[in-house]
Amino acid sequence: MKKNLHLSDFTNLASSSSIPKYYGEALVALAKENPRVVALTGDLAPATESDLFREAFPSRFFASGIAEANMIGLAAGMARGGDIPFVHSFSVFLTRRAYDQIAMQLAYPQLNVKLAGFLPGLTTLLGVSHQAIDDLALMRVLPNLTIIEPSSGKQTAAAVRAAAKIEGPVYLRLHKDKTVISNAEVEQNLEVGKGQLLLDGDDAIIFASGYMVAEALVAADLLSKSGIKVSVANMHTLKPFDTNFVMQHTTRTGVVVTAENHSVIGGLGSAVAEVLAEDPSSASIKFKRIGIADTFAEGGTTNYLFNKYGLSASHISDAVLKLLNVGS
Amino acid sequence: MIARNGQGYLQQGLGAADLFTYLYFAEALIDPLNPNWAERDRIFLSTAHNSAVFHATLAERGFFEHSRLETYTQDGSELEINVSERLGPVVEATCGSLGQALSVASGLAQSAKRQKRAFRNYVILGDGELQEGQVWEAAMYAASNQLDNLCLIVDLNHLQVEGHTETVISMEPIDKKFQSFGWAVKVIDGHDFNALREGFEYARSNSNVPTVIIAETTVGKGIPFLENLMSHNMVLPADVADQCLTYLKSDK
Numbered sequence: 001m002k003k004n005l006h007l008s009d010f011t012n013l014a015s016s017s018s019i020p021k022y023y024g025e026a027l028v029a030l031a032k033e034n035p036r037v038v039a040l041t042g043d044l045a046p047a048t049e050s051d052l053f054r055e056a057f058p059s060r061f062f063a064s065g066i067a068e069a070n071m072i073g074l075a076a077g078m079a080r081g082g083d084i085p086f087v088h089s090f091s092v093f094l095t096r097r098a099y100d101q102i103a104m105q106l107a108y109p110q111l112n113v114k115l116a117g118f119l120p121g122l123t124t125l126l127g128v129s130h131q132a133i134d135d136l137a138l139m140r141v142l143p144n145l146t147i148i149e150p151s152s153g154k155q156t157a158a159a160v161r162a163a164a165k166i167e168g169p170v171y172l173r174l175h176k177d178k179t180v181i182s183n184a185e186v187e188q189n190l191e192v193g194k195g196q197l198l199l200d201g202d203d204a205i206i207f208a209s210g211y212m213v214a215e216a217l218v219a220a221d222l223l224s225k226s227g228i229k230v231s232v233a234n235m236h237t238l239k240p241f242d243t244n245f246v247m248q249h250t251t252r253t254g255v256v257v258t259a260e261n262h263s264v265i266g267g268l269g270s271a272v273a274e275v276l277a278e279d280p281s282s283a284s285i286k287f288k289r290i291g292i293a294d295t296f297a298e299g300g301t302t303n304y305l306f307n308k309y310g311l312s313a314s315h316i317s318d319a320v321l322k323l324l325n326v327g328s
Numbered sequence: 329m330i331a332r333n334g335q336g337y338l339q340q341g342l343g344a345a346d347l348f349t350y351l352y353f354a355e356a357l358i359d360p361l362n363p364n365w366a367e368r369d370r371i372f373l374s375t376a377h378n379s380a381v382f383h384a385t386l387a388e389r390g391f392f393e394h395s396r397l398e399t400y401t402q403d404g405s406e407l408e409i410n411v412s413e414r415l416g417p418v419v420e421a422t423c424g425s426l427g428q429a430l431s432v433a434s435g436l437a438q439s440a441k442r443q444k445r446a447f448r449n450y451v452i453l454g455d456g457e458l459q460e461g462q463v464w465e466a467a468m469y470a471a472s473n474q475l476d477n478l479c480l481i482v483d484l485n486h487l488q489v490e491g492h493t494e495t496v497i498s499m500e501p502i503d504k505k506f507q508s509f510g511w512a513v514k515v516i517d518g519h520d521f522n523a524l525r526e527g528f529e530y531a532r533s534n535s536n537v538p539t540v541i542i543a544e545t546t547v548g549k550g551i552p553f554l555e556n557l558m559s560h561n562m563v564l565p566a567d568v569a570d571q572c573l574t575y576l577k578s579d580k
């Protein structure tokens with residue numbers, strides 16, 4: 001990784017044009033290579049981009065109807081028959097409505113099933129019923145599961161390829177976003193279980209995941225205007241978690257902020273806190289979690305909700321300033 | 329195996345013993361010498377707590393030594409009171425959380441059809457378990473996808489934890505429910521081997537529809553003082569266990 005990268009190396013503003021179907025295209029590409037790949041959906045093929053798969057491989061596409069618990073069982077049976085099922089729904093329905101089924105029929109027997117969940121956190125107008133604010137916490141506590149949340153739409157293809165290489169259950173937390181991190185090295189690579197350092201600064205480190213990686217990069221830009229140089233890391237794999245990477249950069253900077261589009265309980269912030277709390281060398285570390293406070297939210301645009309619930313770039317930069325005892 | 333500590337869902341096991349016997353000895357294509365045979369018929373035990381009769385059947389069928397039954401429910405044993413795939417092959421899924429096996433079997437049946445494989449998929453499900461909504465999600469899927477390689481056996485023993493099923497949640501008419509879901513239905517006496525044979529032959533003869541065999545069974549079957557005694561997880565006192573064994577041996 002080259003040093004002294006600038007924010008503009010990573011982000012460009014979204015156009016208003018439609019969002020590319022990074023996931024759907026990656027899945028079709030994978031299925032062309034591997035005839036064992038099949039797909040299931042719970043009446044959400046267009047929203048999960050699995051309609052592309054249905055068009056390309058109709059005989060390998062199975063509609064469970066609006067029945068998530070059964071869909072997980074079907075996937076388990078197919079995996080036991082030698083298929084590699086990719087299961088599609090919104091994150092909130094996959095993880096809450098079929099939790100016991102995921103635990104007993106996928107995680108316990110370590111079956112080769114990939115869960116593709118969309119609409120993470122506060123990225124939907126559809127309101128509290130559709131907002132997955134606890135999915136990472138729910139999935140993280142299950143043994144045997146790998147959890148991957150790519151940092152951008154364009155990293156999704158790498159996430160799909162990485163998930164396919166794992167012989168076991170994987171939860172993919174996917175979002176369609178317009179803001180892309182345009183650094184090719186970041187987008188095209190995703191080494192499971194390894195943190196990715198995007199920006200290198202010594203004053204603090206922001207560990208971010210998913211949609212919040214872009215917010216963290218904007219926060220870093222805001223901070224740089226005050227002469228504060230922060231590191232930003234993309235923690236695309238929540239499990240297995242890169243504890244060595246966390247300690248290495250924590251030790252180096254001494255000031256740690258986590259940023260996640262999820263409850264502050266049970267997700268990335270908790271994962272980092274657990275690492276720090278068990279490491280004796282971290283006693284003097286300053287630490288703050290940015291995420292959804294212990295609350296349900298509401299329907300709204302992502303920008304509105306991120307501002308209201310404390311997930312915007314300025315909330316991240318304010319947290320860094322506060323830890324550094326600099327007035328904001 | 330039950331007499332040692334009195335536990336093992338004896339009532340349900342006795343009730344389902346004839347059904348297990350027919351399925352494992354006469355119906356399913358399975359090979360005790362090659363339990364991992366890829367093209368074996370699959371039997372899913374959705375009522376995973378009905379484990380005494382399950383383990384005893386497997387031992388009798390030759391999947392493992394009878395001596396292993398002595399470890400049943402002992403700490404560290406793979407023969408758990410809820411059947412787990414820790415036991416190894418022939419446990420096709422771990423199903424103690426009720427209502428899940430029909431979904432898994434439907435997925436495997438779907439996979440077999442797509443891959444043009446001939447093995448059949450059987451699920452043993454308790455009638456109380458029909459209260460789980462997921463069973464009906466799977467029932468819709470299986471009929472909608474014409475999974476004729478799927479055969480569900482409902483062990484209709486009218487027993488659930490809180491008592492007689494009809495006093496807890498009324499589920500009758502079960503046959504008409506499945507018919508309306510698009511299944512082929514056969515109601516039989518689960519203690520009559522001829523009826524069991526007819527039921528399974530009927531299931532194999534059906535095309536483009538899944539089949540449910542509703543097998544009427546009597547809990548505690550074979551031991552007069554236990555028959556129809558509605559006890560879900562009875563702990564058998566040692567003297568009663570001895571009486572049972574004496575009775576069963578004399579019956580032989």
